[in-house]
Amino acid sequence: MPGIHTAIHKDRLRHWIAPPIKPGKYVLYWMQQAQRVAYNHALAHAVEISNTLCLPLVVGFVLTSDFPDANLRHYVFMLEGIAQTQSQLGKLGISFVLKVGDMVEEVFKLSRDAAWVVADVGYLRIQRQWRAQVANALKCPYTEVETDVTVPVAAAAAKEASAARTLRPLLMNKLGDYLDPVVLPEYRMRQTIPKTPHLDSIDPIKLADRVVTNKNISPVNYYHGGPAEARQRLKKFISQGLAAYHVLSRDPTKHGQSDLSPYLHFGQISPVEIVREIQATEAPPAAKKAFIEQMVVRRELAVNFVYYNPGYDMYEQAVPHWAQKTLAEHIQDPRPYIYTWDQLEQGNTHDPYWNAAQMEMVKTGKMHNYMRMYWGKKIMEWTRTPQEAHEIILALNNRYELDGRDPNGFTGAAWCFGRHDRPWQERAIFGKVRYMNAEGLKRKFRINEYVQRIQTL
DNA sequence: ATCGGCTCGCGCAA
DNA sequence: TGCGCGAAGCCGAT
Numbered sequence: 352m353p354g355i356h357t358a359i360h361k362d363r364l365r366h367w368i369a370p371p372i373k374p375g376k377y378v379l380y381w382m383q384q385a386q387r388v389a390y391n392h393a394l395a396h397a398v399e400i401s402n403t404l405c406l407p408l409v410v411g412f413v414l415t416s417d418f419p420d421a422n423l424r425h426y427v428f429m430l431e432g433i434a435q436t437q438s439q440l441g442k443l444g445i446s447f448v449l450k451v452g453d454m455v456e457e458v459f460k461l462s463r464d465a466a467w468v469v470a471d472v473g474y475l476r477i478q479r480q481w482r483a484q485v486a487n488a489l490k491c492p493y494t495e496v497e498t499d500v501t502v503p504v505a506a507a508a509a510k511e512a513s514a515a516r517t518l519r520p521l522l523m524n525k526l527g528d529y530l531d532p533v534v535l536p537e538y539r540m541r542q543t544i545p546k547t548p549h550l551d552s553i554d555p556i557k558l559a560d561r562v563v564t565n566k567n568i569s570p571v572n573y574y575h576g577g578p579a580e581a582r583q584r585l586k587k588f589i590s591q592g593l594a595a596y597h598v599l600s601r602d603p604t605k606h607g608q609s610d611l612s613p614y615l616h617f618g619q620i621s622p623v624e625i626v627r628e629i630q631a632t633e634a635p636p637a638a639k640k641a642f643i644e645q646m647v648v649r650r651e652l653a654v655n656f657v658y659y660n661p662g663y664d665m666y667e668q669a670v671p672h673w674a675q676k677t678l679a680e681h682i683q684d685p686r687p688y689i690y691t692w693d694q695l696e697q698g699n700t701h702d703p704y705w706n707a708a709q710m711e712m713v714k715t716g717k718m719h720n721y722m723r724m725y726w727g728k729k730i731m732e733w734t735r736t737p738q739e740a741h742e743i744i745l746a747l748n749n750r751y752e753l754d755g756r757d758p759n760g761f762t763g764a765a766w767c768f769g770r771h772d773r774p775w776q777e778r779a780i781f782g783k784v785r786y787m788n789a790e791g792l793k794r795k796f797r798i799n800e801y802v803q804r805i806q807t808l
Numbered sequence: 809a810t811c812g813g814c815t816c817g818c819g820c821a822a
Numbered sequence: 823t824g825c826g827c828g829a830a831g832c833c834g835a836t
Contacts, residue, residue: 773829775829785832787832
């Protein structure tokens with residue numbers, strides 16, 4: 352960008368509206384996806400612009416009451432993080448403004464006297480619509496900064512990847528180019544702010560209770576939101592879990608995962624920071640490789656999917672053609688078990704492993720990754736049509752998982768129906784789509800220990 | 809316990 | 823145009 356010296360990789364920047372710079376009173380960073388201070392390329396770029404223009408920086412965050420499928424559980428987790436981020440920004444002398452209302456309208460109001468607006472990047476439909484509407488309404492320069500992936504999605508691949516194997520080499524070859532540390536520049540305008548708007552510190556529970564429409568799903572005790580919690584979990588994972596990650600992470604009876612996905616979902620920790628921390632350890636190469644496979648390859652395959660497939664949440668577009676065909680051919684197959692939404696939601700099926708997985712999600716806000724595959728495959732087997740199963744999987748996932756409504760969730764649901772996978776031996780109901788059964792759980796794990804652990808929650 | 813086959817489409821080499 | 827190869831699993835043969 353002419354005139355703005357930046358340390359941010361150009362592939363992370365998208366300039367919607369170029370200068371000439373409009374006269375204005377401040378630079379606005381519209382914080383939406385990357386709800387953190389540390390390793391936030393968008394915030395760092397906003398500080399660079401603010402320093403260059405000699406204008407103060409304002410960070411604006413808009414709380415909408417009706418984010419699709421979000422409920423009290425998600426809002427409380429998110430606001431626990433926002434409270435920390437607000438306090439961290441305050442210590443840096445950066446103004447933070449929280450607004451409640453319609454996203455586009457409030458961002459537009461916040462940007463009225465802005466000389467420049469910076470935003471982070473989100474990949475879901477609603478996030479892209481918000482940004483497009485804001486960009487159309489603005490009269491000042493508008494720059495988006497891609498900070499919640501390691502490799503920017505368009506730089507990784509120019510089209511939808513058919514499977515992990517096509518994206519993996521692209522990501523791994525480029526990963527090193529995008530792992531520079533993100534150093535927040537010294538904010539030069541802090542003393543020139545006439546008076547820092549003194550916002551009361553946020554009480555996540557009270558604020559969520561006041562704002563949120565959908566209160567029927569209660570917050571969880573097992574995960575609390577915030578960049579500080581995220582960093583603690585990362586440190587603990589590195590010291591206790593990483594060395595055996597490649598051995599234990601797939602076993603639902605073990606505690607072998609990093610449990611960082613809720614924090615990544617709300618942008619409370621940066622994937623770049625995580626990868627740097629992991630690479631800096633002395634853990635066995637196989638452990639690091641297995642973690643990078645999840646953290647970078649699988650996660651950014653999901654970003655690639657929702658970015659390039661506009662129907663990522665719709666059966667007809669999310670599920671590959673060969674799979675739709677084979678599933679349709681088996682639509683009349685007898686189904687030994689058919690469950691209703693209520694039976695599934697309550698974890699009330701004949702299958703104790705499935706019920707345990709459902710209860711893990713309901714109670715803790717996070718189901719073990721391996722069980723997510725099994726859980727989805729079984730819903731497909733136990734409902735009348737794959738379309739209905741796909742809807743139920745997404746609805747339950749989005750309602751109960753703290754990392755619901757994430758690219759990973761939409762991709763995981765589509766994977767159950769063959770996306771990013773290949774055909775297998777044809778069988779009833781599933782056709783050529785990959786099958787999973789309880790025998791596999793028993794063969795691989797002491798799965799009863801998982802059931803017992805969930806029962807004690 | 810371990811191994812190959814299952815089955816289709818992608819992507820590279822000719 | 824042809825062909826090698828994947829891939830977060832299952833199943834049957836050894």
